[in-house]
Structure formats: C-alpha cells, structure tokens
Amino acid sequence: MSLKTPNILALDFDGVICDGLIEYFASTKRAYQQIWQANQIDDSLAPVFYRLRPVIETGWEMPILLRALLLGITEAEILNDWNEIALQIVELEGLDKSSVVQKLDGVRDNWIKNDLDRWLGLHCFYPHVIERLQQLINSAVELYIVTTKEGRFVKKLLQQQGLDLPVTQIVGKESKRPKYETLRIIRDKHQKTGEDIKIFFVEDRLPALQQVAQQPDLELVKLFLADWGYNLESDRHLAQQDQRIQLLSLAQFSQEFVAWG
Numbered sequence: 001m002s003l004k005t006p007n008i009l010a011l012d013f014d015g016v017i018c019d020g021l022i023e024y025f026a027s028t029k030r031a032y033q034q035i036w037q038a039n040q041i042d043d044s045l046a047p048v049f050y051r052l053r054p055v056i057e058t059g060w061e062m063p064i065l066l067r068a069l070l071l072g073i074t075e076a077e078i079l080n081d082w083n084e085i086a087l088q089i090v091e092l093e094g095l096d097k098s099s100v101v102q103k104l105d106g107v108r109d110n111w112i113k114n115d116l117d118r119w120l121g122l123h124c125f126y127p128h129v130i131e132r133l134q135q136l137i138n139s140a141v142e143l144y145i146v147t148t149k150e151g152r153f154v155k156k157l158l159q160q161q162g163l164d165l166p167v168t169q170i171v172g173k174e175s176k177r178p179k180y181e182t183l184r185i186i187r188d189k190h191q192k193t194g195e196d197i198k199i200f201f202v203e204d205r206l207p208a209l210q211q212v213a214q215q216p217d218l219e220l221v222k223l224f225l226a227d228w229g230y231n232l233e234s235d236r237h238l239a240q241q242d243q244r245i246q247l248l249s250l251a252q253f254s255q256e257f258v259a260w261g
Helices: 021-036 043-051 061-070 075-092 097-121 129-137 151-160 179-191 206-213 233-241
Strands: 008-011 142-146 199-203 222-226 245-248
Touching (some): 008 179, 021 043, 021 061, 021 097, 061 097, 097 151, 142 151, 142 179, 179 199, 179 206, 199 206, 206 245, 222 233, 233 245
Parallel strands (some): 008 142, 008 199
16 A cells, blocks of 8 residues: 555545535525524525535534524624634524424425435535546545535435445434544544554544544544635635645545645
C-alpha cells in the first residue's frame, strides 16, 4: 500500500458527495409549517438560508434556523453566535429537539413515499463525484459514508445514481454517536483482521475534523476539508493553518489519491 493511498476512505455525505440545499429548504419549510402551524413560507428566504447552511451541524437545527430568520435575527448575528441563538429559541419556545427531528424526518419519509422522483430531483451530486465513487467501490479501497443524515435517505440517493453500497458502510444519524467515534469503530474493526490501516476522512465541516484531531488515538487518520462543501472562507483559512487538516479541492478529489497532496 502506498503512503499516499488509504485502504479506508470515509466520506461525509451532504456537502462532500451531494448538494442538497434545495431539498433542505423545501423540507425545512414543510417541517416548520407543522411545528409552528404556519402558513406558506416565503421562498425569498432561500438564498440566506443557503448561505447560512455552514452553521448547521445536525438536521434538527434547520427548522430552528428558519425560525431565527423569520424572527428577524440577522445573518451576521447567526454567523457569530449560532449555537447560543439556537439554544435560546429551543428553550424560549419550549421545543424538544427529538420532536423537531421527527417532524423533519417525517416530512422526508412522506415525500419519498408519495413522490420519490420529486424528492430525489431536489438533490444535486457534485461534478464527477459519482464516477469517482464508482471507481472506489470497484477498487481495493473500502468506502464508508459517515454522516449526520439518516442512513436510509443516503441509501435512496446513492441507489438513484446506481451505487449500491452495503448498509454496513453507511453510518448515519441513527448511530447516535460522533463521527470520531465512528472512525474509531471502523479502525478497530479492520485492525482485528490484521490489516495495516490507513484512513482518509473527508468532511466539509471544520469542527467535525477538529474533533477528530483532538482524539490522541486517531492521530494517524488523515483529515481533509472539502473546500466545495458547506463551509465558510474563515473555515478554509483556519484549515490551512492547521497541521492536521488539509484543504482539498473538488478537482483533487476526483483524481487518484496521489493528486491529493
């Protein structure tokens, strides 16, 4: 195995493989209407919602983000202090995170059940990514999807593209554990087989990569920030200053690992 070639590649899904911004906003609007018994939401909020997507860590936050915008909280305020704003909205309005998640996932499940083609059509895969994934599936590299999205939604979207990844290699929100813990489990599983383990992890959220970097036993996992995903210029600048994290372009990702630097 080359030092520049992993035998395990772990990828985030949203913001690395798939651009789901249009679906995010559409599903969030429907969930919002159920949570707050609201009327039709103005689509003019979509552009600012898209720009603020990098502040979102997990799905329950999306209806809260839309609520913040409708309450008149500014884009600058959200960028500067999103975690505190989200917590305040949840507490002041007596919301339960698990209930918000159920509303959002329920919207998606109903949409898939009643109009699968429309739901699938709201997603866009980044250029050349599907071709690259197909190459990887047919190679010696073991591919994992590690995401905060429900694994069943990821499975549907990959199948639409002709990719049939085993469910054991799609680790979604249902696992209820942080990504660094999933990477640890993947590593341990392969170490039991006596393999020489080299893991590459590609993620578009800088905090998720920083959490991995803070785990002493994961120091050999090579970390990449996808510069085409849901992150801010400030995130990309910080990644360039971090010795553990490498900034990766979509053009590099689409090529052999030797091009990753």
